[in-house]
Amino acid sequence: MTTPSIDDIRLDIWKQLEQRDQKEHAFHDVISSNQRLQQQLSQLLKRLRNESPTLPSSKTTSVEKENLELRIRELKEERADFFKLQSENAQRLVLMNDQLRVKEDTDAKQKQELTQLTEKASKLSSKCELQIEQLREKDITIQILQDELSALQLEITTTEERNQQLTKENLQLVQRWMEKMNSEAEKMNEATQFYETALHQAARQRQSTSKSKSSSTTTDHHQNKLLKTSTIVLPNHPYRTLSSTHDGDLYCIQASHTGKYFATGSEDRKIKLYDTTKSIASPMSTLSGALQSITSIDFNASDEFLVASSTDHSTRVWNLATKRIVHTLTGHIGKVYAAKYVPADSNRVVTGSHDRTLKVWDLNKGWCVRTIFSFSSCNDVCLLDPDGQTLVSGHLDNTLRVWDSKSGNGIKDLNGIHTDQITSVCVSPDGSSVLTNSRDNTLKIVDLRMYEVTHSFKAPTYQNGLNWSRACYSPDGCYVAAGSRDGSIHIWNTRNSQLERHMKGDHNSIISGVAWNPLGTDLYSAEKGPKTVCLWDTSIEQRSSTSPSSSSPSSYAK
Known part of the structure; x- marks a missing residue:
């Protein structure tokens, strides 16, 4: 109507x-x-009244009377x-x-x-x-x-063609791998034979000069020292607990690539930077400029710059020498949950956002050079190779995706790895696998050469408490660490998938993230609510100089 x-x-x-x-x-x-x-x-009555007095009564005739x-x-x-x-x-x-x-x-x-x-x-x-x-x-x-649907349909068609090509290449790689393994077995046999020959020669050369013995002793000592410094010993207690100077909840923590710094990001829109070579009772400096919460942090390879993503739909780059913002990267239309530097190129940054896109940024130009569209919101991203050609992203739809950053095409979608959203992804030290953390309370190691899950980690006491909770590898790749909802830190062995440590320290609530110092000396953990950071000593020197029977946290202080 x-x-x-x-x-x-x-x-x-x-x-x-x-x-x-x-x-x-x-x-x-x-x-x-x-x-x-x-x-x-009225006129007739008036006329009648006017005419009646004029008529003589005595002289009026009968006819006139009758007429009147x-x-x-x-x-x-x-x-x-x-x-x-x-x-x-x-x-x-x-x-x-x-x-x-x-x-x-x-x-x-x-x-x-x-x-x-x-x-x-x-x-x-x-x-x-x-x-x-x-x-x-x-x-x-x-x-x-x-328009986006048309682009996605074209992308699906291209992906299917690439998948067929990769299937063929995979068969070829398997064949080449078998041939390589046979070749390595033959080389091992030759090496064994050579070793036996060398043992016979060593037996004949026992009467060597003192100079040769001294040189051999020095070489062995240097090798033992390298082995000693590269060995990680798991702690039981933190050697230091830092009360955060942030005004809001702690959302992320990250160590630099050289091991000199680590930084924390918070809901108060600030980043606290700590220098591990000095006293870290208080932060070395504070980086400000973000308009909303800090969700992730990363350092470039030389520790000259720091990049951080934020829920204000942007990513910022700070110069650590001047403590000032040098780049503000805007272009996402949703919260940015992850930002990573390309290891071999400090002028490129990769970001992942809630708007279902990944972006590659050129800091020399100051704008986005590649936008990669996904089917789901991105919670975290990592780079498989130093030049940043291959990206791995964890998503809200429980899927792990592998991308070619130069073409923007998807290489592989790994569905069914987890039953709930993936909260973090971390590449292994050798670059062959990726560690995933999920809200289904499990961690998985995915071999990206075969696209298969090789290890799965879980524990009755472990519960992932946040959608952005970060897990990490140890520098030697022998362990993985993650924080639980109850404030405990869990460390698993990557060789046998066994839980090696379940330690709580001074944490009492949700752990937002853990980060391992690349030198293998420390493990850092950040608690969301009470805003505390615990430092765990994982160096063999510190453990050997401390009484193992002591259970007090102060016994592990440096």
């Missing part, structure tokens, strides 16, 4: 008013005739008729006044309804204009989605 316009309403009211006027003027002729008759009666009486009788009858007509007209006038009052009441109601209808029509017009604008915006959105 269509709403009548204002002009139609006015025309209808005008016609009703004309009909009312016609009904009221229907009695106009009767009233005019009544008035004329009254005037004539007849005339008077007629006038009386005519007057009676006039009175009767006047009475009828008065009754009609009363009825017409009643009708006029009813019409006026009806007119007032109609005017009130007209005012209400006018206001309603104005509101409906405004609502109609708003709906027209919304329809226009939806048409634009539909067009954008159609």
